[in-house]
Amino acid sequence: MIRTLLIGVFFAMSVSALEHEITFENSNFTLSRALIDSGERVLVNYNRFRIIDHLQEGAWFVTAIGDLENYLGRGYIQSTEYRYFSASSTDTPFKTQTERHNYGEGEYYAQLYRLYGGYVDEKHRIALGLQKVSMGVGRIWNPTDLFNPKNPLALEPDEVYGVFALAYTYASSQLSELTAVAAQREDSSFKYAGRLKGYLEVVDIGLDVVSADDVTMIGYELEGELFGSGIEVRSEGGWFEDKGLNEEFFQAIVGADYAFENSLMLVGEWLHSSKTFDLAQREESGLRDNLMGSYDYLGISAGYEFDALLYGSLFGMVSMDDESFYLSPFIDYSLADDMTLGIGAMLYAGESGTEFGDLGQTYYLNFKVTF
Helix, strand or coil: CHHHHHHHHHHHHHCCCCEEEEEEEEEEEEEEEECCCCCCEEEEEEEEEEEEEEEEECCEEEEEEEEEEEEECHHHHCCHHHHHHHCCCCCCCCCCECCCEECCCEEEEEEEEEEEEEEECCCEEEEEEEECCCCCCCCCCCCCCCCCCCCCCCCCCCCCCCEEEEEEEEEEECCEEEEEEEEECCCCCEEEEEEEEEEECCEEEEEEEEECCCEEEEEEEEEEECCCCCCEEEEEEEEEEECCCCEEEEEEEEEEEEECCCCCEEEEEEEEECCCCCHHHHHHCCCCCCCCCCCEEEEEEEEEECCCCEEEEEEEEEECCCCCEEEEEEEEEEEECCEEEEEEEEEEECCCCCCCCCCCCEEEEEEEEEC
16 A cells, blocks of 8 residues: 555646756765784775756656675675664565675666655655654664664664554644654564654743554654753653563763854763663564663764865764774865765774774775766
8 A cells, every 4th residue: 555655646747837857966985994704904995976856846756776796895795784784674564675786896776765755844754765764863872763773883874674664743833843654664563653843931841652563662752952051951761672582772972062253063971771781682682782781872973064075074982881992084185066085094902802802903995976
């Protein structure tokens, strides 16, 4: 039924006069990284060619994003780490990736990243298809987001799998809205969510609920300015039940950010979890992205625009239980309006046996062009 509706949206728009915007984007990473299992340093080139197509007819819209991805580097694609990564898939009732094709020195495949359509006006927004469902107010962590959780340790934390969902938002005013989501999963079961958000005196406050066969959550969101200082403070969290592990726990973040007049942007967040979990438990869980190895983490991010062409950022995360940490510096230089060159690193440190202490370092170059 859901697929039939989506096809109907595409057909209705295909016979109308459309506003059509198509963009091509190529991101290329050359990485020198130490493999997790062996510590061997390998060189790998990752390239993603992306097509972004957006159609608009009045209040109706369709967005499609497709990728062609290639990994080049025999040492990396033959590693246990790559095989584990390549075995992961979207939690959707259909495959979003083709089979990986090996050509000796590398592998390539195609991916459907987003494909959704819908309707939007001043009070209503409805979208159906493979999309990103956003929940929470965190900048580094989003514990209430059980659909598209970001991974702050990833090379591109905002690159997340989509979910196949019907999402509806009703804005009763400019300051309040109600959202309902039904997402079909790989096993054809559904994950449901609801969010009620509004403005109360000096703070935006939200109530989040998620229910599925394997997990439930009752969460909250808070966000507002601290006494007119320009400092934005926020918190989100919830009470979680992992039905597969028969575990219940509380998890929340508290954070703040401030933008200085000289373009310096600072973000800080503290993540707390009432329970910790080992790797085996995380593999079996529908809440694997919420199952932490430590009770507390501190994350700090800084970004600074040196001039119109040069931008730098620094992100750090500390496991406060064992004092191991992760550090990611990055410098981005604009070669042209649609072309950038970046250099960065993913650095880990700590005693052997700690959360980050046994991970190797990664250094990379990133070339990105949009046309």
